[in-house]
Amino acid sequence: MFTENMDTEKMLSLIESADIYEYGVFKESFTAKLNEYKNSGKAKTIIAAIDNVDTDEMLLEVLYKNSKEVICGMKAVANILSISEMVIYLPEGKDDLVKIVENAAKELNTEILIKTGIVDVREYREAFITHVETMTAVNDVLEGKKADKALIQIKEVFGDDTKLSEIKELEYGKAISDIFDTSKVSIKAVEIGYKLYDKSILQQPVTKETVLGTGVITLYDKSCCMVHISKDLSLKMREHSCGKCTFCREGFIQLDMRHGEIVSKKGELDSIGIMKDIGKAMNFSCECSVGTYGANDIVDILDKFENEYISHIKKKDCPEGVCKAFTNIYIDPDKCIGCTKCIKACPIDCIEGKEGYIHMIEDMDCTKCEECIKVCPQNAVVITKKRTPSIPNRLTRVGRFKQY
Amino acid sequence: MVEITIDGKKINVSEDQCVLEGALTNGIYIPHLCHHKDLPENGSCRMCIVSVDGSNEVTPSCKLMPKEGMVINTKSEKIDKLRFLALDLLLAGHPEDCSTCPKYGNCELQTLIQYMGGASNRMRRRSKGFKENKENPLIEHDMNRCVLCGRCVRACKNLREVNVLDYKKEDMETYIGTLHDKLLKDEGCRFCGACAEVCPTGTIRDKLMIANPDKKKEDVVLPCKAACPVHTDIPKYIRFAKAGDFDGATAVIREKIPFPTSLGYICTHVCELSCKRKELNDSMSIRNIKRYVSEHSTGKYWKEGGKQLPDTGKKVCIVGAGPAGMTAALYLRKQGHDVTVKEALSNAGGMLRYGIPKYRLPREVIDEEVKFITDKGVKLETGSKVEKPIELKNDYDAVLMAIGTHKGVRLPLEGNDLKGVLINTDFLRNVSEGKETNMGERVVVLGGGNVAFDCARSAVRLGAKKVSLACLEAREVMTADDEEIKEAQEEGIEVFPAKTFEKITGEGNVTGVDFMNVLSFEFDENRRAIITKEPNSEMHIDCDTVIFATGQRSDISPEAGLKIGRANSIDTDFETLKTSEDGIFAAGDTIYGTKSVIEAVASGRKAASLIDIYLGGDGDITEKLAPEEPEITSIGHIDGFGDLERKEPKIKSANERKDNFDKFDFGLCDSDVCGESTRCLQCDLRLNISSPRLWDEYSTKEVEV
Numbered sequence A: 001m002f003t004e005n006m007d008t009e010k011m012l013s014l015i016e017s018a019d020i021y022e023y024g025v026f027k028e029s030f031t032a033k034l035n036e037y038k039n040s041g042k043a044k045t046i047i048a049a050i051d052n053v054d055t056d057e058m059l060l061e062v063l064y065k066n067s068k069e070v071i072c073g074m075k076a077v078a079n080i081l082s083i084s085e086m087v088i089y090l091p092e093g094k095d096d097l098v099k100i101v102e103n104a105a106k107e108l109n110t111e112i113l114i115k116t117g118i119v120d121v122r123e124y125r126e127a128f129i130t131h132v133e134t135m136t137a138v139n140d141v142l143e144g145k146k147a148d149k150a151l152i153q154i155k156e157v158f159g160d161d162t163k164l165s166e167i168k169e170l171e172y173g174k175a176i177s178d179i180f181d182t183s184k185v186s187i188k189a190v191e192i193g194y195k196l197y198d199k200s201i202l203q204q205p206v207t208k209e210t211v212l213g214t215g216v217i218t219l220y221d222k223s224c225c226m227v228h229i230s231k232d233l234s235l236k237m238r239e240h241s242c243g244k245c246t247f248c249r250e251g252f253i254q255l256d257m258r259h260g261e262i263v264s265k266k267g268e269l270d271s272i273g274i275m276k277d278i279g280k281a282m283n284f285s286c287e288c289s290v291g292t293y294g295a296n297d298i299v300d301i302l303d304k305f306e307n308e309y310i311s312h313i314k315k316k317d318c319p320e321g322v323c324k325a326f327t328n329i330y331i332d333p334d335k336c337i338g339c340t341k342c343i344k345a346c347p348i349d350c351i352e353g354k355e356g357y358i359h360m361i362e363d364m365d366c367t368k369c370e371e372c373i374k375v376c377p378q379n380a381v382v383i384t385k386k387r388t389p390s391i392p393n394r395l396t397r398v399g400r401f402k403q404y
Numbered sequence B: 001m002v003e004i005t006i007d008g009k010k011i012n013v014s015e016d017q018c019v020l021e022g023a024l025t026n027g028i029y030i031p032h033l034c035h036h037k038d039l040p041e042n043g044s045c046r047m048c049i050v051s052v053d054g055s056n057e058v059t060p061s062c063k064l065m066p067k068e069g070m071v072i073n074t075k076s077e078k079i080d081k082l083r084f085l086a087l088d089l090l091l092a093g094h095p096e097d098c099s100t101c102p103k104y105g106n107c108e109l110q111t112l113i114q115y116m117g118g119a120s121n122r123m124r125r126r127s128k129g130f131k132e133n134k135e136n137p138l139i140e141h142d143m144n145r146c147v148l149c150g151r152c153v154r155a156c157k158n159l160r161e162v163n164v165l166d167y168k169k170e171d172m173e174t175y176i177g178t179l180h181d182k183l184l185k186d187e188g189c190r191f192c193g194a195c196a197e198v199c200p201t202g203t204i205r206d207k208l209m210i211a212n213p214d215k216k217k218e219d220v221v222l223p224c225k226a227a228c229p230v231h232t233d234i235p236k237y238i239r240f241a242k243a244g245d246f247d248g249a250t251a252v253i254r255e256k257i258p259f260p261t262s263l264g265y266i267c268t269h270v271c272e273l274s275c276k277r278k279e280l281n282d283s284m285s286i287r288n289i290k291r292y293v294s295e296h297s298t299g300k301y302w303k304e305g306g307k308q309l310p311d312t313g314k315k316v317c318i319v320g321a322g323p324a325g326m327t328a329a330l331y332l333r334k335q336g337h338d339v340t341v342k343e344a345l346s347n348a349g350g351m352l353r354y355g356i357p358k359y360r361l362p363r364e365v366i367d368e369e370v371k372f373i374t375d376k377g378v379k380l381e382t383g384s385k386v387e388k389p390i391e392l393k394n395d396y397d398a399v400l401m402a403i404g405t406h407k408g409v410r411l412p413l414e415g416n417d418l419k420g421v422l423i424n425t426d427f428l429r430n431v432s433e434g435k436e437t438n439m440g441e442r443v444v445v446l447g448g449g450n451v452a453f454d455c456a457r458s459a460v461r462l463g464a465k466k467v468s469l470a471c472l473e474a475r476e477v478m479t480a481d482d483e484e485i486k487e488a489q490e491e492g493i494e495v496f497p498a499k500t501f502e503k504i505t506g507e508g509n510v511t512g513v514d515f516m517n518v519l520s521f522e523f524d525e526n527r528r529a530i531i532t533k534e535p536n537s538e539m540h541i542d543c544d545t546v547i548f549a550t551g552q553r554s555d556i557s558p559e560a561g562l563k564i565g566r567a568n569s570i571d572t573d574f575e576t577l578k579t580s581e582d583g584i585f586a587a588g589d590t591i592y593g594t595k596s597v598i599e600a601v602a603s604g605r606k607a608a609s610l611i612d613i614y615l616g617g618d619g620d621i622t623e624k625l626a627p628e629e630p631e632i633t634s635i636g637h638i639d640g641f642g643d644l645e646r647k648e649p650k651i652k653s654a655n656e657r658k659d660n661f662d663k664f665d666f667g668l669c670d671s672d673v674c675g676e677s678t679r680c681l682q683c684d685l686r687l688n689i690s691s692p693r694l695w696d697e698y699s700t701k702e703v704e705v
């Protein structure tokens, strides 16, 4: 690790010549930022954290592996800015990481305040807030190493499944497709740093100016319903928002409520426009990255996949068959043997039937949890986007039902 | 200062204040909600957005610092659209109907909505479903009306540094709560009311304000000062007391009262009755703090100096050296007049000296406070009873009658003139002067007020074997303090409430009193007493002495030449304090009946001011004695603040006190005065918080409907 006795001018010039950029969503020249704070002299605290908006938390890896480097980077910046207070913010519930950071600080004989949750930007209006990954870069540069790579992880999202790759280092100048095999997925869209791209982005070289956001590159497979994806994103951010800014708090609530309507077949057409208005305004109407970045991908989905919204709202159809509200469920009267297994499995008790009789699903109440499908030995329970064929309307003995 | 242009209007604003505050200071309204002048910016509501130097970008003006030559637009299509969006979002979780809200008509949010011309209905509305919380004393919460502007949190955290409130989140709904969702009292709340003061909605509410919509805000917020007849700045002197600056504290009191120590002993302390602290547990021990500080003051700030206007050459005569007369004398002297007080008795003090017994108020205290007044140049002539006040007009430019109520009332009762029947005022005066009282061994006092108890307890101290006290009122409505009744009973006095006085028995000498039980006792609309007696409830108490303690009246007759009013008072206009005779004023008990020393002081102050005006002065008798206080915003967190117990004075046991006239109540001890002072909520600080100005108070208002 770099020597603490290095004078601040030297440190500054090393950082300057390496021309580091901030990691995370706020891409900017770190040197410029440092000089700005040096000139104003207002900062009394340095805070290192992952971005507030980051719910992937992949970049915490930096702290798991390199706590000491992060702290040393912070100390260097603190020296340059004559700051005495150092704070590391960790997401809620990371007790193991708290221990790791505490121990690292102890070993380095450094006082670090550990706080949890998202960085309270109001309490720290004047603080120097930086990304933990940037701090390792600073440390690397001061140690004479290069800061020329970023941590990357691939997340593949299918209709109802996600897969995470291992975490890899990507050297600047290389493309994502150089280190990951992305050919297996038939990609509908790629999300990087809360923006949507088409798949050609994977072939383009990544530079230090590229906004990589959380470092997790999400690949949406063709089987994804983008409305549903957007609904999940809204809900996640609704839960994540600290609630202090009107646009972030109420904006995500509106996005979540409107998406909720659409995926449950109750959507209204004007929702598309209103959600775009809200999402776009959030970008410059909130105090931290949760509000300013958290809805960008949702807005992109609204813009790029408007046709999927229109299908849901106007045609009452979820093209990928993901949204359950648009499917029908029934028990095939020719296959059902009247074993009653599905009745026992149904958590909301909406199956009618008894031993030896053809079972029937009350599909008004059914939540389409598919528990019955899992237990049926005859594969008699059918989920379909098509219309339900004619089925018994009262209890009928197995084998007695005739279709006309 | 820099010059900026807002909507084409050039204004000069301070560089240290945001553009929004600069605009507001200059009378230009920019809609806003989370911004509050005294609090750090929150930047959350986005109502205050503007654009700068022709840019199409918007920025909240609460976070924009002015620079020389800046050109700002507060309106444009884009700004309007975004502002509406902000309002719509803000109201998505807010009840639509204002009419049931306690803040209705008085609400910043409501006027903001009006300014914006109402909200649209394009948002999905939801009801937050919070339960109203009325369990806390003084403050109630209804989180359904909260728009999360965060003012309350900043007031509690940044302004007051108490740190009780914070944003909380449950079931995806953000709300304002206490840190651990416990009651305010259990979180160390100081009940300063700052949160309620800054809340722009009907969410955090002051219970007393809601209960008293017609009273002046200042009187509801700071009830102790409002209740005090001279409006002493109570929280200010309590703060000095807490800091150990007893001179400063006394100076605050001395700005209004020339008898602080006497009042520290015997004031009826109406302030304590309305003190807000009693909603948490017990009211502040205001009187005992007053007593402590003035007994421990060296005289710094107030003894020397103070106001003294040059001599006017006008002469004033004050009749009666009680608290009303002496107070008026002091302030008239300070206004530059030549003041003479004529007192019938041999010493000054009025009922302080000749009514209130020594064991409650040591005489050195009165001596010292009277001396301060005579030292200021007031001439005192004792043993000088004025029979013909009108004649004083020959020698004086103005006369004030402050003769109190010195004639006890002898009820029209069979046996009321037997030997052994005494009258309260005479009895107590004789006791005070150490003269023969003609009291026997078994005493019955008739009356249930504090005067009756003074008589009874004096009788015990003079050596009476048995002392009983009977009155018409039921125990709960007796006018004497509970404390007084309790202490009397400890001293062996038997108390008989709800009794009618049938007759005093005996031939020549008193042998006893006949009573009956009262079933009910009310006043009709003509203020006549209606008494229903319980049949067959006759009761007799043997005694050799009866003391009437059933009221006292002014000792004056029409021969004095002044018009006499109700209950033998001097007929006086309460507004002007003028009597029927020009140039003769009246104040104190003699105009309204026996009330209290502090009322007499208030009346004396009023008389001084009015007489000063009558003599050509400006009537302004206020004076500044206490040092300036630094501006206080932070009060800090105190664990268990709401449960801090009232510190009680040290009191001698009944056995130690009942055979002598020595003082028995030693007030607060040195180690308690700071602790007791800490209990004060400092209700006054809330009045220093900037009040919001609603948009219609700005000059550039535009009605948008």
Ligand SMILES: Cc1cc2nc3c(=O)[nH]c(=O)nc-3n(C[C@H](O)[C@H](O)[C@H](O)COP(=O)(O)OP(=O)(O)OC[C@H]3O[C@@H](n4cnc5c(N)ncnc54)[C@H](O)[C@@H]3O)c2cc1C
Residues within 6 Å of the ligand: B266, B267, B268, B319, B320, B321, B322, B323, B324, B325, B342, B343, B344, B345, B348, B349, B350, B351, B352, B355, B356, B384, B385, B386, B387, B402, B403, B404, B405, B406, B428, B450, B451, B454, B555, B587, B588, B589, B590, B594, B595, B596, B597, B598, B600
């Ligand atoms: C027994 C008793 C106990 C009380 N206890 C309390 C108590 O604990 N706390 C409290 O706040 N209040 C108490 N009060 C009431 C309080 O003392 C009076 O309200 C107050 O003193 C009234 O002040 P004053 O100046 O109007 O009249 P006073 O104090 O009565 O003074 C009037 C003065 O005028 C003089 N005077 C009268 N006629 C003439 C004349 N013709 N010429 C010259 N001088 C004259 C009198 O001698 C007297 O000195 C008590 C009253 C009594 C009687």
Ligand code: SF4
Residues within 6 Å of the ligand: A052, A118, A121, A240, A241, A242, A243, A244, A245, A246, A248, A249, A286, A287, A288, A289, A290, A291, A292
């Ligand atoms: S943007 Fe959202 S998460 Fe960030 S401070 Fe505002 S409300 Fe909180």
Ligand code: SF4
Residues within 6 Å of the ligand: A329, A345, A346, A347, A348, A349, A350, A351, A361, A365, A366, A367, A368, A369, A370, A371, A372, A373
């Ligand atoms: S899908 Fe779930 S809710 Fe519907 S019938 Fe089957 S078990 Fe019941």
Ligand code: SF4
Residues within 6 Å of the ligand: B094, B095, B097, B098, B099, B101, B102, B103, B104, B105, B107, B108, B109, B110, B145, B200, B201, B202, B203
């Ligand atoms: S807080 Fe204001 S706007 Fe809200 S209901 Fe009450 S009066 Fe209306």
Ligand code: SF4
Residues within 6 Å of the ligand: B139, B155, B156, B160, B162, B163, B164, B165, B184, B188, B189, B190, B191, B192, B193, B194, B195, B196
């Ligand atoms: S300390 Fe004051 S501002 Fe804080 S909650 Fe209590 S009353 Fe409100």
Ligand code: SF4
Residues within 6 Å of the ligand: B145, B146, B147, B148, B149, B150, B151, B152, B153, B176, B198, B199, B200, B201, B203, B204
């Ligand atoms: S309680 Fe009042 S002051 Fe506090 S956040 Fe809500 S509306 Fe604002």
Ligand code: SF4
Residues within 6 Å of the ligand: B222, B223, B224, B225, B234, B235, B274, B275, B276, B277, B284, B286, B679, B680, B681, B682, B683, B684
């Ligand atoms: S708490 Fe203090 S300021 Fe408030 S009413 Fe009581 S004495 Fe007055």
